Every structure is written in C-alpha cells, then in structure tokens.
Amino acid sequence: MGYPKIKQVRAYVIKGGEGGGGADYHDQGEGHWIDNHIATSMGRYPEYRQSRKSFGINVLGTLVVEIEADDGTVGFAVTTGGEPACYMVEKHFARFLEGRNPFEYERIWDQMYFGSQYYGRKGIVVNAISGVDLALWDLMGKLRQEPVYHMLGGAVRDELQFYATGARPDLAKEMGFIGGKLPLYHGPIEGDEGLKKNVELIADMRSRVGEDFWLMYDCWMALDVNYATKLAHKCHEYGLKWIEEAINPDDYWGYQQLKKNVPAGMLVTTGEHESTRWGFKMLLEMGCCDIIQPDVGWCGGVTELLKISALADAHGALVVPHGSSVYSYHFVITRHNSPFAEFLMMAPKADHVAPMFHPQLLNEPIPEKGRLKVTALDKPGFGVNLNPEVKLYRPYEH
Numbered sequence: 537m538g539y540p541k542i543k544q545v546r547a548y549v550i551k552g553g554e555g556g557g558g559a560d561y562h563d564q565g566e567g568h569w570i571d572n573h574i575a576t577s578m579g580r581y582p583e584y585r586q587s588r589k590s591f592g593i594n595v596l597g598t599l600v601v602e603i604e605a606d607d608g609t610v611g612f613a614v615t616t617g618g619e620p621a622c623y624m625v626e627k628h629f630a631r632f633l634e635g636r637n638p639f640e641y642e643r644i645w646d647q648m649y650f651g652s653q654y655y656g657r658k659g660i661v662v663n664a665i666s667g668v669d670l671a672l673w674d675l676m677g678k679l680r681q682e683p684v685y686h687m688l689g690g691a692v693r694d695e696l697q698f699y700a701t702g703a704r705p706d707l708a709k710e711m712g713f714i715g716g717k718l719p720l721y722h723g724p725i726e727g728d729e730g731l732k733k734n735v736e737l738i739a740d741m742r743s744r745v746g747e748d749f750w751l752m753y754d755c756w757m758a759l760d761v762n763y764a765t766k767l768a769h770k771c772h773e774y775g776l777k778w779i780e781e782a783i784n785p786d787d788y789w790g791y792q793q794l795k796k797n798v799p800a801g802m803l804v805t806t807g808e809h810e811s812t813r814w815g816f817k818m819l820l821e822m823g824c825c826d827i828i829q830p831d832v833g834w835c836g837g838v839t840e841l842l843k844i845s846a847l848a849d850a851h852g853a854l855v856v857p858h859g860s861s862v863y864s865y866h867f868v869i870t871r872h873n874s875p876f877a878e879f880l881m882m883a884p885k886a887d888h889v890a891p892m893f894h895p896q897l898l899n900e901p902i903p904e905k906g907r908l909k910v911t912a913l914d915k916p917g918f919g920v921n922l923n924p925e926v927k928l929y930r931p932y933e934h
C-alpha cells in the first residue's frame with residue numbers, strides 16, 4: 537500500500553509562561569509539591585536543598601517534534617529536551633527521515649541511534665531520538681487512522697489502572713488510585729533526623745490509607761546503598777511496597793546489592809533515567825530490580841520500548857513506564873507485563889486529577905477513579921493535539 541513520504545521534520549520549544557509545565561513537568565510555578573524540598577544528590581549543597589529548580593531540573597524545557605508527510609498529514613510528540621534537542625533533530629536526525637516512508641521506523645531509529653552513537657547513547661540525545669520516534673508513531677497512526685495501541689498488537693485488558701505519584705497518597709486513595717508514591721523529602725545529608733522524618737511520613741500515611749493501599753517511596757537517585765537499606769528496613773513495618781530509584785542510575789552494582797539488602801517482599805524499582813535496550817539489559821542481567829520504569833519519551837521511544845519490554849518479559853520483570861501520559865498509556869494497555877501505569881499528580885497540592893502535559897496537549901485523557909478505559913484511546917495516533925494557544929518557537933532550521 538503506497539503511503540506518502542516524509543516531507544519535513546520540525547523541532548520546537550515552548551516559549552513563555554511561568555511554570556511552563558507540559559512535557560518538562562518539573563517546570564512548575566511556586567509552591568508546587570513537585571518542587572518542595574525533595575531529596576536529591578544536590579541536597580548536599582544547602583543552597584540547592586529546598587528546590588530542584590534551583591539547581592536546574594527545569595532548564596531543558598519541552599521538545600516538540602512535528603513530522604509532516606507529503607499529503608499534509610502531521611504527526612507530533614512532546615518530550616523533555618528544549619533547544620539542545622531541537623538542534624539534534626534539525627541538524628542531525630532529520631536527514632534520516634525526510635524522503636523516507638514513515639513506516640520504516642526500524643531503519644530510521646537505527647540510523648538516528650548509530651548516527652549519534654559517537655556523542656549520544658544516553659540522556660538528552662536519546663530524549664531527542666524518542667521525541668522523533670513518538671512523532672513517527674503518531675504520524676503512522678494518523679495515516680492508518682488507527683490508535684497507536686492497535687499497531688502495537690492491541691489491548692490485553694479493557695482498562696488501565698493507575699497508582700498516583702504525589703504528596704498526598706491519602707487523597708489519591710479517595711480518588712480511586714491503586715496506590716500512592718511519595719517523593720522522598722530527606723536525603724543522607726540530613727542524617728538520622730531526616731531518616732526519622734522519612735519513616736514518620738510513611739507511618740502517618742499508612743495510618744491514613746489503611747492496610748491495603750500501596751505506598752511507595754520515590755528517592756530520585758538521592759541515596760547511597762547503606763541509607764537506602766536502612767530506609768527500606770525501617771519502612772517495612774509500614775508496608776512500603778517498593779523503593780524507587782534509590783541510587784545513582786550508573787551504579788548497577790549498588791542496585792544489585794540493594795536488591796539483596798531489602799526486606800523479603802519489598803520491591804526495588806528503577807529505570808526512568810536509563811536508556812535503550814542495552815541499559816536495561818544491564819539492569820536486568822545484573823539483577824538490579826524487580827520493576828523497570830523506562831520513560832518512553834527518554835528511553836528511545838516506542839520502537840525501543842518494544843525491545844526493552846520483551847527483554848524484561850524474558851527476565852520475568854514488570855515494565856511500568858515512568859509517567860508520560862498518552863505515550864505510555866498506548867504501550868501499557870498492550871503488554872501483559874505492564875499490569876498498571878503511573879499517573880503523576882500535576883495539581884500543585886496533589887488534590888485533584890489534572891492532565892499531565894497541560895497546557896500543551898488538547899484531548900489528553902485522564903484517569904477517572906484511578907482508571908482509564910481503553911476506549912478513551914480510540915483516536916488516530918496518540919489521540920492528542922497540540923494546544924494552539926501554546927506558543928511554539930523553532931530555534932533551528934535545516
């Protein structure tokens with residue numbers, strides 16, 4: 537069947553607006569739970585302990601990729617990457633797409649990755665590759681008039697169920713979520729006093745949510761193996777379900793040790809800052825974790841997540857992608873080893889459900905009572921549109 541060729545690839549950033557939000561979801565206004573004294577490795581510097589924006593968690597901003605076919609159909613996607621990612625998309629990756637059949641996504645991915653292997657492999661380069669790949673899947677869906685999940689093999693269940701990440705697991709339970717993942721507020725630099733506060737918070741939340749509601753801690757790479765081990769053991773009596781991204785993502789040996797150290801039954805999870813099948817192969821083959829959490833906008837896109845997921849399935853590991861709105865929903869609904877999804881509470885007080893990539897996407901589906909029916913995904917591509925109110929700026933052309 538003759539499909540149109542790819543005519544042009546364009547890369548934009550979003551300009552203006554306090555707390556731009558959107559795909560760079562850490563870029564929020566003052567007083568938001570997501571930037572309130574959350575423990576990080578930068579916490580060892582007092583000036584950078586209160587706010588992650590203070591050390592630049594939001595410096596990149598959003599990358600918007602548009603891919604236009606000869607017939608005028610446009611696929612797009614958003615992820616984290618900003619102007620540096622725009623440069624790579626326009627000056628480097630566009631050459632592998634323009635003039636090609638949009639359905640050659642394996643060839644295109646391979647050329648983007650190995651064409652940038654000498655300077656990429658992880659981080660923002662793979663974010664940029666992911667943005668292009670997601671836009672390509674959106675374009676393919678629009679050309680076929682099919683939702684992406686249909687092209688990934690179809691739904692294996694009728695609805696998605698979500699746990700909520702945010703400061704208020706107690707409210708998340710009332711909203712119907714299956715669990716609540718708290719950010720960790722105190723890192724090793726705050727000593728035993730900080731550890732005590734971390735444990736007191738889980739104890740308090742357990743008293744509010746009862747016995748059956750999942751409670752997790754997201755440690756955002758802030759800890760060392762010893763501290764993470766102590767935290768896990770002290771939180772065990774309060775039913776901590778998993779300890780997430782406790783240490784430096786490059787310390788595979790540390791994760792391997794932590795996995796041995798945690799109490800029996802407690803899960804170790806990580807992966808949102810890992811990239812490609814090779815990075816996840818290391819995590820899986822070294823026995824670093826029970827659940828991998830790739831972000832489909834950072835790990836290489838859908839084309840790479842298919843490979844990562846199959847590898848995890850062979851290892852008996854679950855794949856619960858890091859919160860990335862529709863880009864992960866269309867994947868999770870098609871995989872048996874992805875039994876639930878993450879929903880990041882973007883409301884400043886984590887007290888109501890708001891679209892994750894607001895204000896950038898229109899028609900972004902949100903969970904109701906912690907669930908989302910597969911029928912909510914039944915639109916071509918990823919089923920969302922760019923909000924025309926959001927000003928786009930194209931820093932580079934080619």
Ligand SMILES: C[C@H](O)[C@H](O)[C@@H](O)[C@@H](O)C(=O)O
Binds near residue numbers: 701859
């Ligand atoms: C809540 C965490 O500190 C991060 O902000 C969050 O984005 C990420 O780690 C997650 O798993 O949602």
Ligand SMILES: [Mg+2]
Binds near residue numbers: 780781
């Ligand atoms: Mg996390």
